[in-house]
Amino acid sequence: MGLGAYVAVSGALFALGLIAILVRRNVIYILMGIEMILNAANINFVAFNRFGSMKLDGQMFAIFTIILAAAEAAVALAIVLNVFYLFDSIKPSEADLLRE
């Protein structure tokens, strides 16, 4: 199994995540899309490390990303909670105050 397979999986995961962000009508799905994109990046880190000439740099970055994803999820959920309190809904189409 070569690098191409890993990149293909990563690319598919990224595409799925992007689609989730763009088309889903629920904020939770958007957050899940973000997680998918981050994990697509992690696969890339690990794969390129494995097939490159580096020591463990890719793995280290992947771990950082996971931690970052956890923190991001916590903050994002807090925002979502507040958006729900404010708009009585978690549909992104209804929270359009950025227009102002």
Next chain:
Amino acid sequence: MMSLAFDPATDFKLLLAVPAIPLVGYVLQIFLRKRLPHGDKLLTLGMFVVMCLTVYLGAKGLHAAYAGERFFHHSSEAGLEFGWLYSTGTVPAAQNLVMGVLYDPLGAAMLAVVGIVSFCVHLFSIGYVHGDKRYSIFFANISLFTFAMLGLVLADNLLVLFIFWELMGAMSYLLIGHFSHDPGQPFFHRWATWACKKAFLTTRVGDVLLFVGIFILWDKFHTLRFTELWAAAKETVAANGGEFPTWLTWAGLCVFGGTVGKSAQFPLHIWLPDAMAGPTPVSAMIHAATMVAAGVFLLGRMYPLLSPTVLSVVTVVGATTALFAATIGTTCYDLKAVLAYSTISQLGFMVAAVGLGGVVAGMFHMTTHAFFKACLFLSAGSVIHGCHHVQDMRLMGGLRKKMPITFACMLICTLAIAGVPYFAGFFSKDEVIKAGFLKILDRRTFDGWSLYALLALSLAAALTAFYMFRLIFLTFYGEYRGNQKQHRFSAMLAAEGVEGPDPNEHAAHDDHGAAHGAHDDHGHAHAQDHGHAHGDEHGHAAHGHAAHGHAAHGHAAHGHAAHGHAKHAPAPKVAHVVHAEKHDEHGGHAEHHAHEPHESPLVMTVALMILGLLGIFGGHFWLTEPQNVFNAHPWFEKLVTPTTLYGEEIASWCAPEPVGEAAVEHFEHLEHAAHLDALIVSSIVAGTGILLAILFYLVWPGIPGRIVAFLGQAYTAVRRKYYIDELVDATVLKLTWKLTYFQKWIDENVIDGLVKTVGALNKFLGVFAALFDKIVIDGAVNAVALASQVFGAAFRLVQTGRIQQYAAFAVGGAVLTAAWLILA
């Protein structure tokens, strides 16, 4: 121990300190006003220092003179020169103007005189001006005046002299107008307001002439320094074959014009009697002792530049002034007016002396006159102060016992001005008359003008003695006549003795837009008739009776005078007079007697005593032969001679001494004869004048009235000052008014028309400007606004506020970028 030898290094610093002290005093006083504690005393102390310095430095001059050295110093000796209008570029060095300090015998004498008189006047003012609401400003102004006068004396060139000359004119204006802001001074308030303008404008005529003279001299000589001017004049005359070129004569006449204005010579003398509207110390200092002497001082400085023609003019003008002012002096009733005309007359003596070739005599008379005239004015101030601001001599009398110190000082100075031997004025007046005799006795210099001048001066000297003793007898002898307080103003105004305007007259003339009518007693002059003059003089004679105890007569006289006034006075004043008379009938005198005349405080009398002493000794202290006064050699002539003044070279040209044994012998013989003649004449005229005054005012008081009746119109003419004020009104002022109206017409028609045309043109051009504004400028602004609107509307569509749409844009952008990167 201070040496009496002149040391340029230190003494020029002292000389610069002399004018600096009053200047600093002025700055302090004018900015701090009442916040400066005891500003008056501080300034007087400063003036005391100035007096000590000037006397100390003057003593050095005398010391040098007695040691036989020439005392002539310029500040360049000490490296003190001030470049002014100074250019190192395109202007040749010769045309640069460098200022310095000149300290010569004349300057030394004058500086000491100014220092002493200024100190006395400052001291006197502490008492006299006390309680005035512009007290501090008065002291500031009089200090700045002193600075100007000291600066003028020290000036080494004509332009600097002119600057200080003008500064003095300005201070004179301010000080004459001292009362103009004080409606509490019922009599002076209005008078001062126009008297200061009159003084300023009249002297301005002379000043313009002087400035023209300076222009001529600068144009021809390219220098204004006195020493260089003298030498240049000598060279010019030598190059012209011993004759003065015409332009130099004109320059001399112009410079003399300055003297005529400043020293109140005929016909520009008219401002000086009105300058008496100022406080009396101002009259003493500016209009008697110092500023008016500046014109004579200028003549002394410019003497080598004056051609024989100019000197003839100087002689005639001076002698005429001396005589005609003396005649007017015999008819005035205002204490200060007598002294004012006396000043004009004495200035005429000085000017005539210079014209007769006796430049030293003229300068000598200037110094002694400064002492005794300042003393006379300050004594008059003391009398006026003691009588609660009464100036009319008819309301005085018998003050001898009430004001003994003032009386003593005034008597001394009257003896001095009358030319009684041993008093200061005797020596100087004698010298003036001697100069006349010297010129007439020598066949080569004899001319008709000099003979006229000598006769006029002798007559004027007799009249001087007469009117001065008339003043003494009216003021200090007899019985006090000033008790009728209500009559004070009405009587003063009724008699022609009024040396000031009736305020109501002034207002009436203002209505006509002709403030010039407010001259002196002009209003009265217009209504004046022969009979009125009589009435007044009879009234005066009655006063004389009153002096012998017929009080009722005295009252009648007042009533009469007041009635005379009522003839042409506004109605309210008549009522006032009637009320006063009723009051008298009921014997309601008590309140009128409340103010008895009293001696002035010590601070004033001390000043009088200093000047009184100088009135005795100012002429001859340091006599070489004190035991023989008639052959005495006054200090001034030791200090100031043509040689010490102008240097040997110039003096031998403009005031030549005889050369050769025979000539010297002839000259000495001539001088001896002239001296003797002068002695005889001046003693006779002084004696005659005094005797006449005693006869007229002590022995037979009825005589003046009879003489007046006999003279009739002639008396009225003199009483009205020869109608010169009226003449000036009818000619110069009327012409000025006409000119003013013409200018107004030009203003209204030509200038206004021009302005209006320009305005219309502008309006017309404005239409085009407006169109341009509307189309081009407004169009550009509107186009920018429209563009913004369109773009705004387009971009608003993108701003939906939906996150997912934004994300879609971001992804789209990223895809496009990637596509571009890949495909390119």
